[in-house]
Amino acid sequence: MKSILPICSRSWLVAALALSLVACSTTKVQPTKGGGRYYRNDGPPKGITQAQIDAVKEPVPRTERFVSGTLKPYVAMGNSYRPMNKLVPYHARGVASWYGTRYQGLPTSSGELYDTMKLTAAHPILPIPSYVRVTNVENGKTIVVRVNDRGPFLSDRIIDLSYVAAAKLGYAAKGSALVEIDVILP
Template sequence: MRSILRICSRPGLVAALALSLAACSTPKVQPTKAGGRYYLNDGPPKGITQAQIDAVQEPVPKAERFVSGALKPYVAMGKSYRPMNKLTPYQARGVASWYGTRYHGLPTASGELYDVMKLTAAHPILPIPSYVRVTNVENGRTLVVRVNDRGPFLSDRIIDLSYAAAAKLGYAAKGRALVEIEVILP
């Protein structure tokens, strides 16, 4: 205990210790064949064919009861978010990323389990669940996804899609793409 107090009384040492611990927890990034990048242990599912991706059907937008716990204000990575509590017109343009096998089978903000082969998305403020039309600006492909999770929390990204959604939009190999999103009002 005394050694901890001695360390805490030296701000420089505390900062150095914190930085070295943070470096240990920084996710390792792995390159893809197409020049994109994804976090180590979060790549695409193995053995998935393009035919399987093509067979995944878009969700049909419908009115659903919002998940009350996902409507509460929250803080992520030091930034405060206030989710929308009703569906209103919403459009945005920015970078989309995707998340894969690292989160497969884990609970989303909706309480549902994440499935890399469903057309779902994470958004920091849209009601959960809601439906969004996503257009890849680079190739013109458009897709409807169901928002059931929170994220992404990196400042340069507006939406995080499931692996299947990113593959159908043609950017899974790159890791991210410029997209336009628009809420679908049922």
């Protein structure tokens, strides 16, 4: 039985990574009340209040061991990605989107379970885990999030944020926003 466990563990990790890649790559979308769009069968948590969103505290950046399986080159939606294997200064500007309840409780690329109410993000190449400061260029709001997943894989997006992160940045109803991201070096 012991010889089977490592194979099962590896299979679970491969399945979790594949599920995460598919989750961040689907293109079926539906409109939101704010005119934006989100993935079909997704959306914000039901009954969430602004007070609950405001109560979510930013993660405190700290040095963490990288998840080794997330550092290997991979292909998603026909594009090749080579994840960073160390923290270095990194700045990017582009479109951020968000993912919500469709993925609630499912494994992220890190193996952690996705939680719409945590300040987390998916990025195609940043080390997992790492921390970034995200600034909504349109309104100047800034937050810190912990990168624990891979994605997005659509060419016009640079980062996918959890629902609560998008709400704190003021673009959840819109669906996406122009942002700047900067790696935080602890």
